[in-house]
Amino acid sequence: MSNPPPEENPLLSGGNSPPAFDQIRPEHVQPAVQQLLEETTTGLELIEARLEDSTTATWNNTIDALEALDRQWEHTWSPVTHLMGVKNSDELRTAHESVLADVVAMGLRMKQSRPLHEALCHIRDDVTLWNQLDEAQQRVITKQLLDATLAGIALNDHDQERFNAIAERLSQLATDFSNHVLDATKQWELVLTDANHVEGLPSTLKQLASQSFNDAADDATAAGDVESGPWRFTLDAPSAMPFLQHCRVPDLREQLYRAFTTRASDGEFDNSTLIDEILELRHERAALLGFSTFAEMSVATKMADVASVESMFEQLRQAAWDAGQSDLEDLQDLAADSGQPQPLCHWDLPFWAERLREKRFDLNDELIRPYFPLERVLDGLFELAGRLFGIEVVAADGPVPVWHEDVRYFRIRDEAGQPIAAFYLDPYSRPQDKRGGAWMDDCLSRRIVDGQLQLPVAHLVCNGTPPVGQQPSLMTFREVETLFHEFGHGLQHMLTTVDYADASGISGVEWDAVELPSQFMENWCYHRTTLMGIARHYQTGEPLPDEIFDNLRRARTYRAGSLMLRQLNFGMLDLYLHHQYDPASDETVLEAQQRIAANTSPLAPLPENRFLCSFQHIFAGGYAAGYYSYKWAEVLSADAYSAFEDAGLDDPEAVAQTGRRFRDTVLASGGGRHPMDVFRDFRGREPSTDALLRHNGLV
Numbered sequence: 160m161s162n163p164p165p166e167e168n169p170l171l172s173g174g175n176s177p178p179a180f181d182q183i184r185p186e187h188v189q190p191a192v193q194q195l196l197e198e199t200t201t202g203l204e205l206i207e208a209r210l211e212d213s214t215t216a217t218w219n220n221t222i223d224a225l226e227a228l229d230r231q232w233e234h235t236w237s238p239v240t241h242l243m244g245v246k247n248s249d250e251l252r253t254a255h256e257s258v259l260a261d262v263v264a265m266g267l268r269m270k271q272s273r274p275l276h277e278a279l280c281h282i283r284d285d286v287t288l289w290n291q292l293d294e295a296q297q298r299v300i301t302k303q304l305l306d307a308t309l310a311g312i313a314l315n316d317h318d319q320e321r322f323n324a325i326a327e328r329l330s331q332l333a334t335d336f337s338n339h340v341l342d343a344t345k346q347w348e349l350v351l352t353d354a355n356h357v358e359g360l361p362s363t364l365k366q367l368a369s370q371s372f373n374d375a376a377d378d379a380t381a382a383g384d385v386e387s388g389p390w391r392f393t394l395d396a397p398s399a400m401p402f403l404q405h406c407r408v409p410d411l412r413e414q415l416y417r418a419f420t421t422r423a424s425d426g427e428f429d430n431s432t433l434i435d436e437i438l439e440l441r442h443e444r445a446a447l448l449g450f451s452t453f454a455e456m457s458v459a460t461k462m463a464d465v466a467s468v469e470s471m472f473e474q475l476r477q478a479a480w481d482a483g484q485s486d487l488e489d490l491q492d493l494a495a496d497s498g499q500p501q502p503l504c505h506w507d508l509p510f511w512a513e514r515l516r517e518k519r520f521d522l523n524d525e526l527i528r529p530y531f532p533l534e535r536v537l538d539g540l541f542e543l544a545g546r547l548f549g550i551e552v553v554a555a556d557g558p559v560p561v562w563h564e565d566v567r568y569f570r571i572r573d574e575a576g577q578p579i580a581a582f583y584l585d586p587y588s589r590p591q592d593k594r595g596g597a598w599m600d601d602c603l604s605r606r607i608v609d610g611q612l613q614l615p616v617a618h619l620v621c622n623g624t625p626p627v628g629q630q631p632s633l634m635t636f637r638e639v640e641t642l643f644h645e646f647g648h649g650l651q652h653m654l655t656t657v658d659y660a661d662a663s664g665i666s667g668v669e670w671d672a673v674e675l676p677s678q679f680m681e682n683w684c685y686h687r688t689t690l691m692g693i694a695r696h697y698q699t700g701e702p703l704p705d706e707i708f709d710n711l712r713r714a715r716t717y718r719a720g721s722l723m724l725r726q727l728n729f730g731m732l733d734l735y736l737h738h739q740y741d742p743a744s745d746e747t748v749l750e751a752q753q754r755i756a757a758n759t760s761p762l763a764p765l766p767e768n769r770f771l772c773s774f775q776h777i778f779a780g781g782y783a784a785g786y787y788s789y790k791w792a793e794v795l796s797a798d799a800y801s802a803f804e805d806a807g808l809d810d811p812e813a814v815a816q817t818g819r820r821f822r823d824t825v826l827a828s829g830g831g832r833h834p835m836d837v838f839r840d841f842r843g844r845e846p847s848t849d850a851l852l853r854h855n856g857l858v
Contacts, residue, residue: 170235175613177581177602178238181560188239188254195235196258196265202228207274216278218292222299225269226606226660233603236262241600241618243334245585246562247341247592256334263330267323270310279304295831299661302830305460309448318447325444332437337779339428340772341594346428347418348375349392349411357390359407361525366627368392394419395590397624401524401635403509409501416506417767424772431749431772439742441783454738457784461671462834465738468787472734474848475790476727476759478857482720487761489515505765516717520710527711528633530694530703533586533623536639539693540646543683546811547818548654548826549574555581563589565625571653580605580653582617586642587625587632596775597621597641599648599665599677606660615664617649631697636711639693640681647680648673654822655829667830670785674792675799675834676825682800682854685712686808716856721761723855728759730787733777737784795838797850799825802842 169179170191206224210216243255269275279300282288289297311322350372351357357365368390375391392398392415399419406412423430441453450456454465463471490511491503503511517523541552551572559568565587571580583602585593602616623638634642651673652664661667683689687708694703732755740751752771756764776782799821806813824841838846852858 170238173231173234175603175608175611177559177583177616178234179560180238180242180562183238183242183562185248185250185254188251189257191235192239192258192262195231196261198231199228199265199269203269203272207272210274210278213274213277213281216281217288218282218296221275221278221282222296222303222659222661225275228269229660230606230608237602241602242562244594244598245589245592245620247338247594252334252338256331259330259334260327263327264323267310267326270307271312271319273312276304276307276312279307293831295657295659295662295829298667298831298833299659302460302661302667309456309459311448314447322444322447325440325447329437329440329444332433332440333779336423336430336433336437337594337775339423339430339433340775340779343423343428343773344394344595345590347394347422349415349418350389351392351411352389354386354388356406356408356411357388360405361401361523363525363528363624363627363630363633364398364401364405365390366630367398367624370627371398393590394422395588396595396622397588400509403506404513404524406510409504409507412506412510413504420505420765420768420770422770422773424769429772430778431769434748434771434778435742437778438736438740438748441737442742452738454734454784457737460669461785461788462669463671463787463791465734468730468734468791471790471794472727472731472787475723476731478852479720479723479727480761482857483724484720484761486718486721493518503762505762505768508762512718516714520714520717522707522710522714524635527636527707528624529696529698530707531634531636531639532697533632533634535695535697536634536642536693537584539689540643542692543689544646544650546815548650548822549815549819550579550654551576565589578614580615580617582619582649582653585618585620586623588622589625593620593622594775595622597645599645599652601652601664601666604660604666605655605658605663607658612658615653615655617652619645619649621645633697636684640684643680643684644677647677650680651676651826651829654826656827657829657831659831662830664829669830669834670781671788671791672795672834674789675795675838678789678793678796679799679821679825682796685715687712688809715854719855719857723857724759724761726790728756729774729776730790731755731759732771733782733786734784736777794848794851795834795846797854798842798846799838800854801850 168187168191169182170187171194172179202224206220209220239251239255242251282292283300283304292300311319314322351368357368360368362385366385369385369388371393372389372391392402394415399415402415403412406415425431438453445451445453445456448456450459452465458464458468487503490508493515494503494507494511497514499507513523544550544552552569553572555568555570561568561583563585565585567584567586569582569584570578571582573579588595598620600618600620602618603613605615606613621638621641623634623642624632626632648665651668655664657663665673690711691703691708694708695701732752735751735755736748740746740748748771749769752768753764753766756768777784777786782788802821803814803817806817808814821841824837828837828840832840835845849858
């Protein structure tokens, strides 16, 4: 296929509008990125030439000049990486891989520019120049210099060549890892035809499974229906998780559980060899820079140090261990009392945990779902944002092109009715071309372009339960929490008041603080006024019964010890692999996984478990030696929410005042101020773990 002319390539449209996602095709990628690389090379050489004498350096001819180059990447390369997550295809992968090495090389070329580095050093060291910059500008330059150091600018030519080769290879490995997980997830299915095997499954899950079979059937005449089957179950979360919770046939639960925990661990999608290579290369890269471990290198850009993280892990593990043991005993007792003769296995835990939850709190997802249609949840979420932060969220579907018909577009206005930001929402699971999980990333950054303010635009991506037939999307309570979580990330990106792209929104925020706004927003799912204002039955309009809300509140700490230990397992394994594990030792990564799981799991780990092969967060998602950030930031977010508790959650004026203070500090500051200083600005003191342990019922 011939390349389209530049004037017809949507990736070269520029401007300050969102990308034309409906027009972008795989054949646009290579020519657009090639032109981008050429223009960046020319632009960088011009900047370097102007900075031949570093004493002429100013903010305008360094950072401003680099921002102009970065803006081109925002319009050309960022849409490609976004589509890799939400509209993946073999053709797009080929196009992405054809330019990936050159993209990585260009990123390193910019960070390793000695004229730029010397110019930034001059600005930092010149007291007069430095004092003319505001705090955000100083943070941008300081971080640029640190990034250059971590990109190997101080290395000799030989070591820098090796460093660059490692960076290129690691980028490719991360892409391969993610693709393998997606492909392995798509490849597996469990098709049931016996109605006895689906007895007890929620009607929503049966409808989803029936629709999934019909969608996958090559012959339309073979399609079944929800009552008579067939039913197709997959490893996609909206299918796999409720199946494990409700399937009454242990052997079937075992099949799905084993498939889920061994995804991408053998055959053509085997990630095990990729893990070994990734860890070896990360260790070598850190060593080239003078760090003893990759974890030490990773935390150089974060709030915490390794010792503090290890201390936090052990403190939380001890606080949760007895509760986790008690949780397991409760499930064993219930299973035995209910007639299960064999000891509990890992695939039994979700099933009996859901039965105990139903028994203790009279709750199940099917009881709750009808009260949480997506549209009502969005209305309630946006109303909450208005109460807290003085903003208005309005739908703007239609004029803005999207990558899938399910995607929505919204604009945000301030109290004066002026537009300040916008975001896309991609709410539903699409296992055929969309990776699992939920995430937020930036589409456009807040910055000054040609003297005009470019408003920030965010991507909010979830994998919730899609509509089935004529029934709208009915959300589980966990899906509601996830939506609130990702919206919190989006708020930090969209409500920033910093005008420098490298420090606006989430840019420049230390990684272990970036979860603060997202986890903070989850707390409002348990606030009576907020949740009861949302929950209405999609058919009758009846409000959520008070007793169900009270049970949701009580169930918040249900199995808190087990859930805490699960997250600690992920974080401790991540830190161990990047700080203590020696790839050259006799211990394999899977053996390390087993050993750490034994210290964090009351039920002995299944020897065949190879979840590490699908652990995208640390091998393809930016959380390497940083998964601890979830718990680290959860301390901050729980303490931040306790400010609203202290002020009075049912006092509208106090909530509004506290919310505006949160907006003007945590959300407005972006990466322009150190997160600990931002937290002190909001809370008036250092953070405390008290609120986190209290919210989890562990004190």
